[in-house]
Amino acid sequence: xxxxxxxxxxxxxxxxxxxxxxxxxxxxxxxxxRVLTRRIAFLAAEQNVLVDRILAMTFTNKAAGxxxxxxxDLLERSCRGMWIGxxxxxxxxxxxxxxxxxxxxxxxxxxxxxxxxxxxxxxVRDQEMSEKQYPPRQIRARISREKNRMVDVAMFSQRASTYxxxxxxxxxxxxxxxxxxxxAVDFDDLLVTTVRLFQNHPEVLEKYQNQFDYLLIDExxxxxxxxYLFAQYLAEKHKNICVVGDDDQSIYAWxxxxxxxxxxFEQDYPSTKVIRxxxxxxxxxxxxxxxxxxxxxxxxxxxxxxxxxxxxxxxxRLKRCQDEREEARWVSGAMQDLKxxxxxxxxxxxxxxxxxxxxxxxxxxxxxxxxxxxxxxxVRFYERKEVKDILxxxxxxxxxxxxxxxxxxxxxxxxxxxxxxxxxxxDFAMREGLSPYAALAHLEAVETIPxxxxxxxxxxxxxxxxxxxxxxxxxxxxxAEKIVSETGYLEEVNKLAPGEAESRRNHIxxxxxxxxxxxEQSEDVSLxxxxxxxxxxxxxxxxxADADRVTLMTLHSAKGLEFPLVFICGLEDGLFPIIRxxxxxxxxxxxxxxxRRLFYVGITRAQDRLFxxxxxxxxRYGGTSSSSVSRxxxxxxxxxxxxxxxISEITPSRERKKTxxxxxxxxxxxxFPMERGTWVYHPAWGRGQIQNRSGTGQNTKLQIRFEGGExxxxxxxxxxxxxx
DNA sequence: ATACCCTTCATTTTT
DNA sequence: TGAAGGGTAT
Numbered sequence: 036x037x038x039x040x041x042x043x044x045x046x047x048x049x050x051x052x053x054x055x056x057x058x059x060x061x062x063x064x065x066x067x068x069r070v071l072t073r074r075i076a077f078l079a080a081e082q083n084v085l086v087d088r089i090l091a092m093t094f095t096n097k098a099a100g101x102x103x104x105x106x107x108d109l110l111e112r113s114c115r116g117m118w119i120g121x122x123x124x125x126x127x128x129x130x131x132x133x134x135x136x137x138x139x140x141x142x143x144x145x146x147x148x149x150x151x152x153x154x155x156x157x158x159v160r161d162q163e164m165s166e167k168q169y170p171p172r173q174i175r176a177r178i179s180r181e182k183n184r185m186v187d188v189a190m191f192s193q194r195a196s197t198y199x200x201x202x203x204x205x206x207x208x209x210x211x212x213x214x215x216x217x218x219a220v221d222f223d224d225l226l227v228t229t230v231r232l233f234q235n236h237p238e239v240l241e242k243y244q245n246q247f248d249y250l251l252i253d254e255x256x257x258x259x260x261x262x263y264l265f266a267q268y269l270a271e272k273h274k275n276i277c278v279v280g281d282d283d284q285s286i287y288a289w290x291x292x293x294x295x296x297x298x299x300f301e302q303d304y305p306s307t308k309v310i311r312x313x314x315x316x317x318x319x320x321x322x323x324x325x326x327x328x329x330x331x332x333x334x335x336x337x338x339x340x341x342x343x344x345x346x347x348x349x350x351x352r353l354k355r356c357q358d359e360r361e362e363a364r365w366v367s368g369a370m371q372d373l374k375x376x377x378x379x380x381x382x383x384x385x386x387x388x389x390x391x392x393x394x395x396x397x398x399x400x401x402x403x404x405x406x407x408x409x410x411x412x413x414v415r416f417y418e419r420k421e422v423k424d425i426l427x428x429x430x431x432x433x434x435x436x437x438x439x440x441x442x443x444x445x446x447x448x449x450x451x452x453x454x455x456x457x458x459x460x461x462d463f464a465m466r467e468g469l470s471p472y473a474a475l476a477h478l479e480a481v482e483t484i485p486x487x488x489x490x491x492x493x494x495x496x497x498x499x500x501x502x503x504x505x506x507x508x509x510x511x512x513x514x515a516e517k518i519v520s521e522t523g524y525l526e527e528v529n530k531l532a533p534g535e536a537e538s539r540r541n542h543i544x545x546x547x548x549x550x551x552x553x554x555e556q557s558e559d560v561s562l563x564x565x566x567x568x569x570x571x572x573x574x575x576x577x578x579x580a581d582a583d584r585v586t587l588m589t590l591h592s593a594k595g596l597e598f599p600l601v602f603i604c605g606l607e608d609g610l611f612p613i614i615r616x617x618x619x620x621x622x623x624x625x626x627x628x629x630x631r632r633l634f635y636v637g638i639t640r641a642q643d644r645l646f647x648x649x650x651x652x653x654x655r656y657g658g659t660s661s662s663s664v665s666r667x668x669x670x671x672x673x674x675x676x677x678x679x680x681x682i683s684e685i686t687p688s689r690e691r692k693k694t695x696x697x698x699x700x701x702x703x704x705x706x707f708p709m710e711r712g713t714w715v716y717h718p719a720w721g722r723g724q725i726q727n728r729s730g731t732g733q734n735t736k737l738q739i740r741f742e743g744g745e746x747x748x749x750x751x752x753x754x755x756x757x758x759x
Numbered sequence: 760a761t762a763c764c765c766t767t768c769a770t771t772t773t774t
Numbered sequence: 775t776g777a778a779g780g781g782t783a784t
Contacts, residue, residue: 122773147774392776613771
């Protein structure tokens with residue numbers, strides 16, 4: 036098969052445009068992955084580019100793995116030297132080889148959210164701050180947000196004006212110090228530290244700039260500030276940067292993704308060529324029309340209209356249900372009918388919802404109807420206690436300074452070492468400038484710990500020391516096996532209730548098997564090599580596509596997937612779009628647009644048929660709340676929908692108003708509609724376009740993006756705006 | 760050191 | 775509704 040076979044015109048152009056900045060706006064189902072992989076293959080096979088001079092960045096391991104595999108299929112050879120990976124894994128790789136430049140040891144640990152929380156709790160406690168007033172959860176989110184904006188401790192402290200902010204700054208500082216002492220970084224740090232490395236060590240940056248001639252980035256709409264900078268630095272010299280994304284599918288702003296990265300790409304890279312992939316190969320016309328109609332309500336977008344050669348297809352089914360139980364019955368009933376028709380199998384059906392909590396009722400319905408199902412994103416494998424415990428042993432063995440792993444296992448399985456003894460050890464370690472683990476070697480100097488606890492600690496120390504001594508000789512899986520048996524972990528598990536014990540044993544076994552597989556496939560069979568790999572993997576592909584099961588998942592998890600039949604449940608105002616009180620106008624509008632993009636993502640997952648449902652009454656948090664149909668449903672043209680009731684009949688007129696565009700308010704003076712998208716003229720700033728608005732009348736605040744590139748917020752009564 | 764009750768608190772989660 | 779963390783009683 037030739038690399039250019041079967042591509043449409045724009046795809047072909049995207050593949051062949053090799054030099055210079057390239058922005059590929061790839062609509063849902065437009066063959067984006069295909070273009071990316073062909074492009075890499077084209078570079079290698081037709082342009083004689085060495086694969087190790089190509090750097091391809093994705094967000095998930097799955098995407099990275101698939102990309103590599105497909106490129107290898109196309110080239111019919113291995114691409115071992117090619118750097119394809121997630122932003123995080125690529126950064127980790129760079130940091131490991133440049134560790135000393137950033138004050139880390141090469142074997143540093145990577146902390147996930149749970150580890151972060153554990154460390155933060157300790158920091159907050161050590162500062163004698165109340166966890167009530169400074170909930171670690173919130174502080175974690177805040178620190179993460181700051182990192183996503185490249186705000187470091189110094190900057191943050193400087194900006195902290197209120198007492199509360201100053202306290203947060205203090206925790207942020209302590210937390211970073213603690214990480215460093217633990218020879219650890221968190222997920223955000225992987226990116227931030229690499230960018231700082233590039234900023235502070237030009238010679239290192241230059242080395243990597245010279246190493247890669249071609250950059251490719253997938254899902255560019257989801258990049259945050261550090262990711263943006265990472266790519267920008269590397270592309271600085273040659274500007275051979277190709278980004279693929281869809282602004283309409285940006286659904287991770289709450290995690291730091293910055294839509295401006297894709298919206299402003301053309302300004303950031305002046306001679307950018309833009310290619311739109313608008314032919315959709317996935318969905319029927321009806322489904323596409325619905326998605327186009329919905330997304331058109333958003334203003335902050337590049338603008339795209341998807342089209343298809345597929346038939347118009349079946350109308351969208353809309354069902355109003357009494358409550359979530361009836362909704363589940365309706366969904367499962369429909370699934371059975373469709374299965375019985377012989378046209379579809381269960382694996383062709385996906386059920387999507389806004390919140391995980393909704394899965395319970397749906398699950399019940401599936402069970403009652405006897406429909407086999409999988410839930411994606413349940414408890415993740417690597418987040419299970421038993422798995423984390425075993426990994427903590429391994430991480431401590433590899434990095435003895437890792438105090439989070441240490442605290443996790445010092446008394447796991449229980450060996451009679453209580454919290455008090457551990458915190459006394461911590462105090463001692465702190466005084467002596469040692470890691471808690473290293474302090475175990477000097478127990479005789481700690482008078483406050485009772486002899487019994489000391490003895491247990493000493494035994495623990497010798498045990499781990501023995502593991503450490505063997506680390507060089509044993510394969511990763513052998514060492515893990517040893518740990519599972521010699522620590523007494525299995526015995527402890529066996530004391531649990533039979534069902535629980537079995538499930539945990541299975542997970543431990545799964546981990547061991549996973550390690551065996553790794554060892555078989557890897558040249559480097561050491562523990563360090565395994566840990567390097569595992570710290571950034573979040574779930575083993577739990578999703579067996581061959582089983583005939585329906586899939587239940589959140590709309591977020593559905594991105595990138597497709598199903599012949601898609602059910603979107605819980606389409607109620609307040610639930611989807613989810614509405615959180617207490618946000619100001621601008622943020623609210625932005626949040627609404629993101630919700631709409633999420634709905635757009637949901638709709639465009641469907642190939643053949645789309646089913647929508649909502650419940651008039653829904654139990655939420657114990658209580659019951661009544662709600663009306665989602666405003667998003669009203670954005671789908673009625674003639675595409677087939678429901679027992681027309682929407683106009685089921686929606687009281689009072690509710691219906693909400694789904695209509697807001698009345699346009701005119702300011703006095705030079706009249707122009709104060710709605711988003713309108714062009715205005717500002718005496719000082721010149722021409723600009725309204726991005727957002729909040730408030731009413733003369734007090735309305737408008738966020739305006741001016742032609743100079745700046746975005747300002749102005750109050751109508753002071754701004755003296757004119758129609759532009 | 761641990762078992763059990765009580766309070767609190769709830770979107771989404773690629774790494 | 776129910777999970778998770780904290781506090782108290784054993």
